[in-house]
Amino acid sequence: MLINWYPGHMAKAKRLIEANLKVIDVVIELVDARIPLSSTNPMIAQFIGQKPSVVVLNKADLADPAVLKEWKAYYVSQGRRVMLLNSRDGKGVQQLVKLVRTLAEPKLARWRARGLKNRSVRTMILGIPNVGKSTLINKLARRSAAKTADKPGETKGKQWVHIGDQLDLLDTPGVLWPKLENQVSAYRLAATGAISDAAFDMETVLTQLVAELSQWYPQLLTARFKLDALAADPMETIEAIGRKRGCIVSGGAVDLEKTYKLILKEYRDGKIGPISLDRVGEFADKGRDSQ
Numbered sequence: 001m002l003i004n005w006y007p008g009h010m011a012k013a014k015r016l017i018e019a020n021l022k023v024i025d026v027v028i029e030l031v032d033a034r035i036p037l038s039s040t041n042p043m044i045a046q047f048i049g050q051k052p053s054v055v056v057l058n059k060a061d062l063a064d065p066a067v068l069k070e071w072k073a074y075y076v077s078q079g080r081r082v083m084l085l086n087s088r089d090g091k092g093v094q095q096l097v098k099l100v101r102t103l104a105e106p107k108l109a110r111w112r113a114r115g116l117k118n119r120s121v122r123t124m125i126l127g128i129p130n131v132g133k134s135t136l137i138n139k140l141a142r143r144s145a146a147k148t149a150d151k152p153g154e155t156k157g158k159q160w161v162h163i164g165d166q167l168d169l170l171d172t173p174g175v176l177w178p179k180l181e182n183q184v185s186a187y188r189l190a191a192t193g194a195i196s197d198a199a200f201d202m203e204t205v206l207t208q209l210v211a212e213l214s215q216w217y218p219q220l221l222t223a224r225f226k227l228d229a230l231a232a233d234p235m236e237t238i239e240a241i242g243r244k245r246g247c248i249v250s251g252g253a254v255d256l257e258k259t260y261k262l263i264l265k266e267y268r269d270g271k272i273g274p275i276s277l278d279r280v281g282e283f284a285d286k287g288r289d290s291q
Contacts, residue, residue, distance in 0.1 A: 013173035017047055020170055023122055025104040026052045028096070030127035030136065032192055033057035033084065035278040036071050038185035039194060041175055044126050052103035054081040056096065058132040061086040064217075067276035074280045090139040097140065097164060120166040129174030130193045137161055137171055188277045193268055206260045209267065210234040212277060220273035224266065238263065 021027075027048050032039040036057060055075055060068060068084065075082035083099065085092040104121040111119040125133050140163040161169045174194075187208045190200040211234040213221045218230055225241045242248070242259035249255045266272050 013175045014043070017124075017126065017172050017175070020124070020172075021047060021051070024051065024124045024170065025107050025121050026054070026100045026123045028100065028123055028125045029053055029055045030058050030125055030131050030133055031055060032128075032131050032194070033060040033063040033068055033071070034276050035185070035188045035192055036075075038182075038188045038278050039128050039131055039192070041126075041128050043175065047126060052107075054083060054096070054099055054103065056083050056085050056136075058085050058127075058136065059088075060084040060092075061088070062270040062274060064274050064276035067279060070280045071276075071278075085136070088135065093136070093139045097167065101167070118166070120168045122168050122170065124170045124172060126172065127174055128189070128194050131174065133171065133174065137163070137169060140164075140169065184282075191264065191267065191277070197264075202257065202260045202264075206238060206263060207234045210237050210263065213267075213272070213275065217273065217275055220275070224272045 029040075029044055029048070031037075057063070057068065057071065072082050072084065081099065081103070083092060083096055085096065100123050101121060104123075108119060108121065111117075125136065127133055141161050159171045161171055163169050186195075187200075187205050189195050190197075190205045191209045210221075214230045214234060214237060221227070221237075222230060225244050227237070227240055227244065231237045231240065238256070238259055239254045241263060242254035242256065245259070245262060247255040247258040247262065267275070
């Protein structure tokens with residue numbers, strides 16, 4: 001299942017970002033806390049270059065706290081500034097604003113030395129689709145400044161948003177990379193909603209997801225779906241969930257399509273529990289695309 005999803009507006013977004021980076025003081029790189037490196041577009045490191053930046057692990061409330069702690073330590077070991085954030089309730093947003101101002105201060109000091117005392121801090125949020133950029137912007141601006149959606153690719157063009165005293169933010173569309181070589185990362189991106197549901201095979205993604213949940217979070221899976229035990233075959237577990245939830249078609253067979261969507265929604269909404277799919281050991285020594 002090689003997922004390739006790079007529509008025309010993605011290429012346009014890439015050009016837009018590159019054209020506007022020269023006026024940006026600090027870059028906020030937003031990733032999904034459940035899959036930090038799978039949701040990291042490798043092109044973003046090239047965009048950022050030597051600019052001050054902070055990597056924000058968004059949707060931290062949906063991730064496994066123990067694994068999240070390991071990821072935070074990993075980013076620090078890489079020399080990155082890192083923050084955890086739950087953009088739904090705004091926890092951590094004001095700390096992010098303070099950090100952006102701190103990172104921008106050396107450049108602002110140079111502007112002041114040249115007599116430009118009223119120069120605003122300019123920041124940009126970069127990330128893949130559906131990682132929570134618009135929701136975060138609305139929390140920063142304390143109003144509905146950016147359109148939010150549950151499907152990727154909703155932000156079409158750039159817009160400047162004033163988010164505080166002498167602090168402006170450039171919203172940009174999410175960008176996926178042209179080809180997803182790493183199939184583990186590809187399915188995890190699909191599972192979390194970064195890729196349109198129409199662009200992948202539901203059975204393949206759900207089989208992989210249930211296999212990993214069975215390995216790492218068996219108690220959460222059995223508790224949520226009231227299962228006595230988990231089968232060795234993920235498909236048997238999926239069918240058991242379908243029967244428990246009444247996803248049955250005429251003749252008594254399990255409605256697999258309905259069951260896939262049910263499991264996927266409950267995972268994405270955090271109803272199964274706090275879950276992390278990416279683990280530091282998978283990536284730290286190998287690199288992102290070498291699994």
